[in-house]
Amino acid sequence: MVESQEDPDMSDSASGCTEPRTAVTEAEVEALVSGICFKTGPPRTLGVEVEWLVHELRDPRLPVTPERLEAAYAALRTVPLRSALTVEPGGQLELSSPPAASLMECIGTVSADLDAVRAVLAGDGLRLTGLGHDPWRLPRRFLRERRYDALETCLARGGPAGRHMMCASASVQVCLDAGHEEPGPLGHGRRWWLAHQLGAVLVAAFANSPLASGRPTGWLSTRQLMWTRIGPGRAGAPPLNGDPRAAWARHALDAPVMCVRRDDGPWDVPEGLSFREWIRTRLPRPPTKADLDYHLTTLFPPVRPRGHLELRMIDAQPGDDGWIVPAAVTAALFDDPEAAETAYRAVKPLAERAGPRPAPHNPLWTGAARTGLADPELHEAAVTCFAAALEALPRLGATDEVVAAVAEFRERHVLKGRCPADDLLDRLRAPDPSPSGSRATGGSPTAHGKDIRT
Numbered sequence: 001m002v003e004s005q006e007d008p009d010m011s012d013s014a015s016g017c018t019e020p021r022t023a024v025t026e027a028e029v030e031a032l033v034s035g036i037c038f039k040t041g042p043p044r045t046l047g048v049e050v051e052w053l054v055h056e057l058r059d060p061r062l063p064v065t066p067e068r069l070e071a072a073y074a075a076l077r078t079v080p081l082r083s084a085l086t087v088e089p090g091g092q093l094e095l096s097s098p099p100a101a102s103l104m105e106c107i108g109t110v111s112a113d114l115d116a117v118r119a120v121l122a123g124d125g126l127r128l129t130g131l132g133h134d135p136w137r138l139p140r141r142f143l144r145e146r147r148y149d150a151l152e153t154c155l156a157r158g159g160p161a162g163r164h165m166m167c168a169s170a171s172v173q174v175c176l177d178a179g180h181e182e183p184g185p186l187g188h189g190r191r192w193w194l195a196h197q198l199g200a201v202l203v204a205a206f207a208n209s210p211l212a213s214g215r216p217t218g219w220l221s222t223r224q225l226m227w228t229r230i231g232p233g234r235a236g237a238p239p240l241n242g243d244p245r246a247a248w249a250r251h252a253l254d255a256p257v258m259c260v261r262r263d264d265g266p267w268d269v270p271e272g273l274s275f276r277e278w279i280r281t282r283l284p285r286p287p288t289k290a291d292l293d294y295h296l297t298t299l300f301p302p303v304r305p306r307g308h309l310e311l312r313m314i315d316a317q318p319g320d321d322g323w324i325v326p327a328a329v330t331a332a333l334f335d336d337p338e339a340a341e342t343a344y345r346a347v348k349p350l351a352e353r354a355g356p357r358p359a360p361h362n363p364l365w366t367g368a369a370r371t372g373l374a375d376p377e378l379h380e381a382a383v384t385c386f387a388a389a390l391e392a393l394p395r396l397g398a399t400d401e402v403v404a405a406v407a408e409f410r411e412r413h414v415l416k417g418r419c420p421a422d423d424l425l426d427r428l429r430a431p432d433p434s435p436s437g438s439r440a441t442g443g444s445p446t447a448h449g450k451d452i453r454t
Contacts, residue, residue, distance in 0.1 A: 023286030026253060026279055032292060033249040037305035040188045043177040043335045045099040046106055047308075050114070050323045051170035051316055052093050052128035054121065060129055061136045066091070069142060072124040079120055083113045089151075090167025091142035093117070093128065103331050103396050107324055114320070130322050132170060132209030132223035132315025135424075139167035146267050150259035151298070153269045154234075161229035164212075165300075169223045170316035172206070172323045174330040176309045185340040192244040194340065195303040196237055196359050197347040198333060199313045201385060203360075204368035204378045205413065206326050208315040208420040211428070220421035223315050224369035227302070228360050231256075233274075237301045237358040248305055253279075258298040260284055261291070302359050313360070318420055325409045328402050329389045336392035346384040350377060372419040379417045386410045 024032070054069065056062040069091045076085060076093075083095040095113055100106035114128070121127060139160075141148065148166065155162020179188035207220035219225045227235050238251035253276040260268040260278075268284060275295055278287045287295075296306075304310040314326045333343040354364040373379045390410065393403050413419055 021286065021288045023282065024279065024289055024292055026276060028289075029253055029275070029279070029292055030246075030249040032289065033252050033296070034245040036293075037248055037296070037307065038178050038188060038245050039307045040178050040181040043179055043186055045101060045177055045308075046103065046331050046335070047097040047099050047175040048106060048110060048323065048327050049094055049096045049171075049173040049175065049310075050110060051088065051172075053131055053134055053168075053170050053316070054091055054093055054126055055129045057122060057125045057127045060127070063137065064091075064126065066142055068124065068126070072121055072126055075120050075124065076117060079116050081113045081116060082109050085113075085117070087143060088166070088170075089141055089143045089148045090134075090139055092167075092170050103328060103393075103398055104402070106327070107402065111321065111324075118320070130170070130208070130316045130318045132207070132221055133164065133212060133226070134168040135209075135211035136214050137168065138213065139163045141167055146261075147259075150267045150269050154256075154258050155230060157271065158231055159229060161226040164226045165223075165230065168212075169209075169226065171223065171312060172314040172316055172326050174311045174314070174327055176311070176331070176334050178305065178307070178309055185337045185344065186335075189244060190340075190344065191309060191334060192303070192305075193240055194334070194344055194347065195309055195311055196240055197350050197354070197364075198343055198385065199302050199311065199359060200350060200354070200364045200368040201347060201378055201381050202311070202326065202330065203313050203315075203365065204372045204375065205329075205382045205386075205419055206314045206317060207369065207372045208317055208424070210421040210425050216425060216428070219370050220372040220419055221315055221369040224313065224360060224365070227300075228366055228369070230300070232358060232361050234258075234298070235300045235302075236361055237303060239356075239358055244305070251301075252292075252296060252299065255295070255299055257295060261294065302365075315420075318423075321405070322420075324402060325406055328393060328398060328406055329386065332389035332392040332396060332398075333385055336395055339388040339392035342388040343385050346381045346388075350381060353377065372421060373414065373417045379414075382414050386414050 054064065056064055073087060083097045086094045086096065088094060095110060095117070097106050097110050100109060118128060151166065152163060179186050179191040181188065183189065203221055203224055209222040210216050210220050212222050217225065233255045238247040254274050257270055257273045257275055257278055260270060262268070275287065300312070302313045304312060311330060317323050317326060332339050334340055350364055354362045359365045367375050368378055373382055390403065390406055393406065
């Protein structure tokens with residue numbers, strides 16, 4: 001069951017540093033990870049975490065000072081919301097829904113909260129922009145906290161991709177229950193496998209970040225490109241062979257430690273120290289359960305098990321309500337048994353192409369991020385999956401408006417082998433008649449800017 005959508009990634013807390021430090025063993029870690037990260041049961045709830053870039057309302061290419069962002073976010077903290085509102089390292093905003101008993105409950109809650117957030121931001125001359133990667137501005141840190149100091153130091157050892165991920169990216173993350181213990185279309189083993197194969201189709205269909213520094217990068221999802229440039233220990237999935245619990249526990253043990261927290265001063269950022277090695281060496285101090293809990297929040301695979309499954313591969317979408325389409329499609333393909341079986345059969349041939357390397361560092365995922373649905377195999381799978389989702393959505397209680405929005409996205413993009421990034425590139429190449437240049441921003445009204453929530 002989805003317990004909470006609030007993302008602990010945003011915490012600078014040193015929780016656990018001052019409590020009694022009882023060292024954990026490798027066996028205890030394996031048991032804890034298995035119990036914490038895969039809580040099985042019937043799929044009953046879902047949620048979303050929607051991230052947004054925050055831009056100048058008049059012209060999104062203009063810089064927004066940290067002082068303006070801080071003032072706007074101070075005003076937002078006074079607004080009553082049902083979703084948890086957090087700020088990302090580069091100043092992006094994230095709304096994390098509470099667990100919802102239905103797709104429409106989730107959509108209704110987040111849509112109302114987004115309306116309230118937009119009203120406050122508009123009063124400060126700011127707006128939310130749905131793009132997977134900022135197309136103009138260089139990545140810059142807005143938050144100055146010890147967690148992000150440590151994360152930036154850690155990721156910078158591998159190049160600039162980590163800073164782009166932290167400060168210039170935004171996504172639609174869909175959270176689903178882990179599934180039944182027993183096998184079948186809704187079993188946790190099937191859902192774990194499906195998330196990693198269908199994930200490439202979702203990357204391709206919803207790619208929406210083809211630009212950086214004002215120019216095309218050659219990738220339709222530049223956001224996903226940045227993830228592929230971060231090491232597999234930090235941003236990769238575990239191997240899909242065998243039991244998901246055991247595989248994730250091994251992955252967590254062998255993943256590099258981002259930091260060793262302390263009560264005062266900067267946190268230590270060890271190089272090349274896995275959690276398993278930390279347990280064995282007990283240096284610079286023995287790791288505790290609190291350290292394990294924190295370590296798990298510093299791993300960013302495309303599918304993260306947190307008691308539920310958090311699908312992290314979808315770019316932020318254009319329009320006020322564009323996020324609803326990937327949320328609805330994903331929920332339908334996982335939580336409707338018939339659609340889940342159809343999706344499984346559609347993506348099964350893609351597994352051979354993925355090869356032995358886990359996502360997102362394999363040919364299937366990199367191809368999806370680079371070329372989107374121009375890839376014939378991904379296009380074929382997407383057409384089948386969207387058809388299955390459209391059939392399933394009424395069974396999940398989706399309104400006619402939501403079904404129509406998914407159908408429109410299918411007609412406009414999927415059937416034509418296109419994605420939102422293709423629209424952005426078309427606008428970039430076309431003459432721009434508007435005074436503000438908003439046609440090339442990805443923030444102008446689209447087919448998904450209309451109200452599809454009720």
